[in-house]
Amino acid sequence: MLHTDLYKVFYYVATYKNITHAANQLFTSQPAVSKSIKKLEELTNCTLFVRSQKGVTLTSEGELLFEYVQKAFNYLISGEKMIERINNKEEGVVKIGISNTLCKYFFFPHLEKFHQAYPNISIQIMNQSSPNTYELLDECSIDFGIISIPKNKPNYNYIGLMTVHDIFVTKNPCLQEQYPLEVLADHPLMLLDKGNQTRIYIDDFLKRNGLELKPEIEIGSMDFLVELAKIGIGTACVIREFVQEELSSSTLYEIPITPTPISREIGIVHKAHVPLSIAAKTFVEFLEKQNIDSF
Template identity: 45%
Template sequence: MSKAAKALFVSQPAISKSIRNLETDLGVLLFVRHAKGVTLTKEGQLLYDHVATAFRQIHEGEKLLHQLRDRSFGAIRIGISNTLCKYYFMPFLNRFHQVYPKLKIEIVNRTSLETMKLLEEGFLDCAIISDIKSEQTLEYIELMKIQDIFVSRQRPPKEVIPLKDLEKYPMLLLERNNATRDHLERFLEQHHVVLNVDIEISSMEFLVEFAKIGLGVASVIGNFVAEEIHDKKIYEWPVIPGIPQRSIGLLFDKKRGISIACNTFIEFMKTDNGI
């Protein structure tokens, strides 16, 4: 009993009183008192086993919270499209992993529209999307501007091509219900242009490859094909009027609460993009 009093920085009578109060509350005898101290009764041992387990779990919980605070433990579930994952996110992910190697990242590949829905339903911590609707209520941080362009293996027939002229060429587009395709369709509709679509596919990577082998004129994100254009593997077809710029952004729901790991990721992305 004296050891317990010393460890808890209280007097021995105070501990004895606390034990008596606990025994009274529980209606059982917890300790057998003798000349050399006290030993647990069977009921006392039963209570001790359960309490010891609870204290171990509390200790483990505190330990995990310290690890979360120190960024040595944690997980982030990020939604992103295949296109943005390949062309934009992979270099960033490498830099983030070098700084925070203990933080686990789960990547959920969906279109931007599907990703937004998953975020609203609470299945994701955050998302990187290539389009944002004005009525969107989620928190949005713009990371960079992107420009949609048209490309082909052939050189453009004119220095600047009237948008309407594209109706004469076989077109390669991303499939419908995709943020990039929706952005293009809204633009074309405004200018009363109906394209002759030969191929629709879910992957921008394949659109670029199809354009390289001469299957048609592809609608792609110019920021992601700068190297192919520089190496003359494909040529940009400038059109007038040009497609409006849009942005890539980081999307999250502040109202649901943000974990330490997710907040670390958000702040790292902002710093990495000079925000």
């Protein structure tokens, strides 16, 4: 059995080499300190101190024991200092699960601002799809995930951050103010790979409106969809908020179809009964304050 209270007394007596000074630091009486030292000597079956009128001196056994006790207390003191730094948001690690698309278009701009505000909090990013992000949460491998299609799953908390809109874009200007959805059948369509949450969402939208279109190109990156649309390879389904620069510069044009896909949210998901670390909670609160809907 580890007698931590006795070792604490031993540490202070060995440090100050005086029982009275040790008692003052421990806010206890001199007899109580002497009693604790005697009990520790009985437990270790060693004489730990030699008493004199000037104070106390460690025996060879006492010096050996103090070498280990001092290391233990130094580790504890370092641990307390580290916890203090974490509480002051001067230290910490945040583990985040997020897809490549959200990482580039949504996360990086906010990561830069967060790093400027909290330079000593490190960020570990795991690029995963939304289903895999949930798996990482179940394994407690990440603090939270950032996903584009929230699921009403029990035992999870969801925090909405930003509303996004799926649109179809092309290199060529549109001649009409509005087109029926069926016009997409006349375009070489480019979509994200099957299994991608955005692709599942768009396939479901088309199916609910009586369309089952076979894309000419399926690819795993929205970056590639944008670049292919810019050189006129076909019509790409992208997120409007992520191609504002291309739309503003007329590099790409949105096809004004009706009906349009229902807007969806980007948000944070984390386990309901697993408390967020101080660093992770700091990041979540930072994102909530960013007024992201004006992104």
